[in-house]
Amino acid sequence: MNHDSNPGEAALELLQSFSIKGDDFASAGSVSLAIKRMLKEVGFPDEALRRVAISAFEAEMNVVMYAGGGEIRLYLAPGTVRLKVEDQGPGIDDLELAMQEGWSTATRQMREMGFGAGMGLPNIQKNADRLEVETVPGTGTTLTIDIDI
């Protein structure tokens, strides 16, 4: 969505890949906690750490709730963290609508867990320095989330 000042692809170093289980509400969010812990251990500053953790968590919950599973890859480049969140789910039919606060296709179960208020993608946008969404209905969705330190 926003392509300016992307870090050079060559500078990105893959730190770790995490797989996300679909529809597994008991462990939903645990990948994001692991990412937060990992970055905290290497002395990542609090404010950027919070933005990474919130973005990862929102994306992870979306993959669990809507996509039946997927993967988060954590990359580091000097001055930037990249989260690449990929799923082979149903894709997003109307991306413009999905980026609006309050628009949601959540089920009752998701809402009972405290999610599905239509804040996920807009909140990732708010916390990220750059967000790119590629989605193909019937094929899947890939988010590229960059957060500058």
Add this chain to the structure above:
Amino acid sequence: MSLTLEQIAQHLEAEVLTCPEHLQRQVSHAQGSDLMSDVLAFSNPDSLLLSGLVNAQVVRTAEVAGMLGIVFVRGKKPAEAVMLLAIECELPLFSTRLGMFDACGTLFQQGIRGMSDLVRPR
């Protein structure tokens, strides 16, 4: 104005469920919500969460948002697995018999403030 978690527990007559070693943390802001989506979108770091939900996602949400502790209202207590997760996250959990409105009002009277400043006008 800020209070320690220990003072907050006293004002709310709350039981300490986990992490008594972290009760000296200073809290100046709080948020009462059962909607984790909102907590993720509008919360101060270094604040306290009050909630009527007791699932693991409440603990993960609080941890991800950098909150200092969680008070469960209406006498609710989470399952043991959720408490173990909180211990892993070094997140103090409390249970008060007070309802949400009364718990929030009690803390407001003591000078704790909410997150309204963070909400953009629409």
